[in-house]
Amino acid sequence: MITDIYNWQNQAEEYFLQENYLQSSKLYEQAIVIEPNTISYYWHLGLILLLQGQEVEAQMTWMLPMTDADEEQLQIWANELFHFLQIEAERRETLTEYSLAWLIRQHMREINPSYINNLLQILILSIKLQKFEAIDDLNEWGLIEYLIEKENIEINLGLLIQVLKDFLNTIPLHPVNLNLIEASLPYFSDPHQCFSILLPAALEIGHTLLKPALASSLLELHLRLEPDNVEILRHLATFYQDARNYSQGIETARLCYSLSEGLADKIFALHLVLRGLMSAGGYWQEICITYQELETVFQQFIKAQPSALEEGRILRLLSPSFAIPHIKDAPADFRAIHNKVAEIFNNYIQAFAQSEGKNYSHPIINNQSLISHAKKIKIGYVSYAFRSHSVGWLSRWLFQHHNRDKFDIYTYFINYKLVNDHLQEWYLSQGGKVRKLGMNGLEIADKIYQDEIDILVDLDSVTLDITCEVMALKPAPIQVTWLGWDASGIPAIDYFIADPYVLPDNAQNYYIEKIWRLPQTYIAVDGFEVGVPTLRRDDLDIPIDAVVYLSAQRGCKRHPETTKWQMQIIKQVPNSYFLIKGLGEEETIKRFFYQIAEEEGVDCSRLRFLPLVHSESVHRANLGIADIVLDTFPYNGATTTLETLWMGIPLVTRVGEQFAARNSYTMMKNAGITEGIAWTDEEYIEWGVRLGKDEALRQQVALKLKASRQTAPLWNGKQFTREMEKAYEQMWQRYIEKK
Template identity: 85%
Template sequence: MITDIYNWQDQAKEYFIKENYVQAANLYEQAITIEPNTISYYWDLGLLLLLQGQEAEAQMTWMLPMTEADEEQLEMWTNELFKVLQIEAQRREALAEYSLVWLIRQHIREINPTHINNLLQIFLLSIRLQKFEQINDFKEWGLIELLNTKEKIEINTELLMEVLKEFLNIAHLHPINLNLIEASLPYFSDPHQCFCILLPAAMQIGHTLRQPLLAASLLELYLQLEPDNVENLRHLATFYQDARNYSQGIETARLCYSLSESLADKIFALHLMLRGLMSAGGYWQEICTTCEELETVYKQFIKAQRIPLEEGRILRLLTPSFAIPHIKDAPADFRAIHNKVAEIFQNYIQPFSQSQGKNYVRKIINNQSLTHHPKKLKIGYISYALRNHSVGWLARWLFQHHDRDKFDIHTYFVNYTLVNDYLQEWYLTQAGKARQLGINGLEIADQIYQDEIDILIDLDSITLDITSEVMALKPAPIQVTWLGWDASGIPAIDYFIADPYVLPDDAQNYYTEKIWRLPQTYIAVDGFEIGVPTLRRDDLDIPMDAVVYLSAQRGYKRHPETTRWQMQIIKQVPNSYFLIKGLAEEETIKRFFYQIAEEEGVDCSRLRFLPQVHSESVHRANLGIADIVLDTFPYNGATTTLETLWMGIPLVTRVGEQFAARNSYTMMMNAGITEGIAWTDEEYIEWGIRLGKDETLRQQVVLKLKASRQTAPLWNGKQFTREMEKAYEQMWQNYSGSQLYGIQT
């Protein structure tokens, strides 16, 4: 019983602080009996009931005075109740009592369903408490409609930023993302804040989850805030191209180049232009002009005094030169530029990492650890491509046949994807200790260094900037590039794996890495999975007695000079047809081939453009429709060449000087085949005509290829693995010896 009407509230407050809600509520009930018109008592009593879990009673208590209120009183009393609950929610949040905060804020929403900051708070609490399950719940809150209202809303932009981050994280691919982001744009006073949210989300969606079209849609929204943001345009051009929207990707890259001011930015913008033009295929004149401009800007960059670059621009320096070998076969000239840029790249990367507290300097403690390595050699493989990718298809025999008694295998999956990928799952079972990593180069290098890897094998070369960054940091004492592409030229890499054929004898003159030539082949496979073919000659309106030529390469390998050779072959082989397959912009690549065919006097009705198929195994099965495969130059096939030879199909290739122009040559030599190897342009045409006209010769090659499966080095993954392992042991012995010599002197 209340004895002092003026002191009871102090007592109630004391009960409240001690969480004795029952006694505090009793005091408020008595007070209401004595002073029923003091409205604030109802707000406090309802809160006390809510804290006891009596939600229905709490709501009833709050509604009692509301039922008799006029319009003015109703608005005033609703605001009072809102403030009481808001203060308690904030107090409980400071105490990290998030479940209780969530409950209180849900009742605030009942009172004021359009209070946007409260809705944002509820969303964040729902994520933290794992209560957010249905996108439809979010829609029912009407948050997007509130953001789109024309009336001015007082909104906590920091809360809004957190909500955007969380929503993009939990619902990557949901279309509601676009609506939420578009509605939020007007509330960003600083566009950079918005960009810092959208770009990481777009990169995850576009690269990791492989949904470039949705990623592009995210970045398109940002154009409303900053249409000339070069960084946004760079990524937008990339996603357009990845989504095979080549024309838009090329136009965006051109805009990016026109807005770029620094040499580093121009280099990457030119790369984006080349990437789009070459992937589309057929834009040859512009490709050549853009390539010349890239080389000019590279030379200017090399001559310029060192200028400060942040990490993003540093990482973009190497990848653009990937385009040049597709256009011309001049390795000495190319590597003179590329190696210098790779050196500059490393000279930027290492000080930058050291400024972040990273310095991977290995200290050998004693001589015994060098001369008698007491443990198994730790071999690390790093790649983003151990999945449904050419590297993924070709590297698996090395992983499968490794001698685990002698070698401790660690595998570093860069930008590990969560999407369903059979080949990626296979590697996880064969990878030894698998590290599923993201795209932070310093974190990846840290992991490699902590794992004390002895020999680190780079399977990406310059095709991924993150891997190049890791290699430049030198987290392992011995570093090697293999398979993914030509040597990267990064000074921190010690060796480049080759064989007697894939590089000419004088190649060491223009390579910074020591070329380590395996005795027979730099790659071997035990075979390929073959599906059920979906191509038939009658479906393509090709007579059964016709001679069928095939070229299956991406658009960026299509060179007009090589295409002229191919048309001259078709022209001189009666009853012959040419099948063309590979990712490219359909109409552009058709115009490219039709124009050259007409110029060479070949009826365009003899050309067939094949669609892509749903699986690699079906693609390989469909190769069987061809009598002869015509290789590309100056950038040969690699995986496609192996698949062609495994299917027993004669191949015509033109051998050049650079790594990319000698892949088919080494593979044919290691399959025991010399028929079809051309050392001049004229020989390429001659071999194409001869194999087309001489059915007996074709059959002899087919039989040799089929027999080679049992004897040739190219098809002996186990023997190849032993040769790689021997190379690793010799590399370690060389390293140990050099370290010992240094210690003794």
């Protein structure tokens, strides 16, 4: 029996904290019998029942003393109960007992369904406990409606920020996110607080999860707070273009350029304009004007060399070079500018690393070091493309055939994300020691350095700024660029992998890296998976006896001069048709081809524009509809050329001076084919016409290509791997001798 009010309450509280709910409840039941009008006893007893899973009994206990209360008293007691439960919910949250905190707060919501801070806490807990069902829960709670009303709301901004962060990090793909964020915007008096939430989430959604349209919708919301935020506009232009909303992407990039002040910002803004124009395809007058402006600003930047740039601006310096080889074939001129920018980039990155206390020094080779390396050389491969990507498809044979007894293989995934991608799964299982990394260049370099990699191989070049940063940091004593693009020009990179054909003999004159020529080919594959074709001539209204030409490239490779050659070929070959396929702005691409066709006297009815297919194996099977494939220039096909040759289809290519203009040449040479290799514009047209008119020649080339599968270096991934491994051993030996 209760005799001392203070002692029994202390005892009840102690039992409660010990989770001896049976003894604690007995004391409160006794207290209610003695003092039935003391409301707080009901609060405690109801809470104990709730924690024991007796929710109905808990609610009945809380309501029992309220049955006879008037409206004013009822509100006072409801507020008291709400406050009592809030204290306990916060205690449970401190103890990380999130399930119990969530349960208590749900009952708080029943007492006061419009109290915004409790709803935010419930949302945070629901996400932690993976209990959140976006549409149903938000609609049921009315959270968005309460935020929109903005009347009598004293919101905890810290809670709102936490909700948005958790919401976007955990369930970033649901459109309901946008409604919640839109309703939250008026509560941000400081736009930077919103910026720090939305931009990282947009980058994750757009680049890692490959949802650029949703990412752009997210950034559009922030523009309501800061319509002239250049950083937001940069990413927004990129996401519009990635989502194939080219016109808006170009317009946003131009706005970004008009608002940019520093030279580095102007360079990247011009890159975004070029990126949009070239991805759409066909805007060649604007492309040439923009390119000239970019080259001028590059020269101004080289001359000025701004003394202080933060990491973000540094990283954006090299990507703009990607567009230039699509526009002209002048590697000596191009690299004279690009190499200087790459050197400045390299110096900036190393200075930045030093300011962060990073020093990736490599020890002098001694006898002990030689002994430790006597067994295996550590090869590290770094890329964002170990997935369903052209680099992923082509580099897998090197991984498959590596001699694991002589080499330790490390694979560094940049911007890794768990997605349903069978090729990524393949690399996870075949990549040796796999490192799943993010987008922080210093952290990636740290990991490579800690792994004591001997030779680091970059598969991205300037196509990813983070990879450029990693290579400039020099985390490995020997660094190599292979496959992903032309050489990046970064002084910290030692070698660029080539072969006897893909670069001319004098190329070393304008390359910073040492060109390492493999004896036959810089790339080889064992073949491609080929599916079931979905294209038939009947479907395209093309006669069965017609000669079918095809070109399957992105819009950025559609150069007007090359297109003129292609139209001249079609014009000279009776009963011929031209199939055009590839990413781009559909109407712009059509207008581009129709205009040139009319200028060259070709009936536009002989052109066919093919839809994209989302399966690589079906795409390859559909190539079989073509009699001849016409390559692009000055930027050749690469993966598409390999696929064309594997399918046994004659190819016409124009050989230039730059790496991008010689890919098809080296691949044809390494498949044993010279028919279709043109060294002049006129030869390109001549080969196209000759192959179109001479069916026997086409059959002869097709037979040679099919036979080459058994003998040619291009189709021997194992031999290629041995040649790469020999190169690695020679690089390592040179390094030892030099040290």
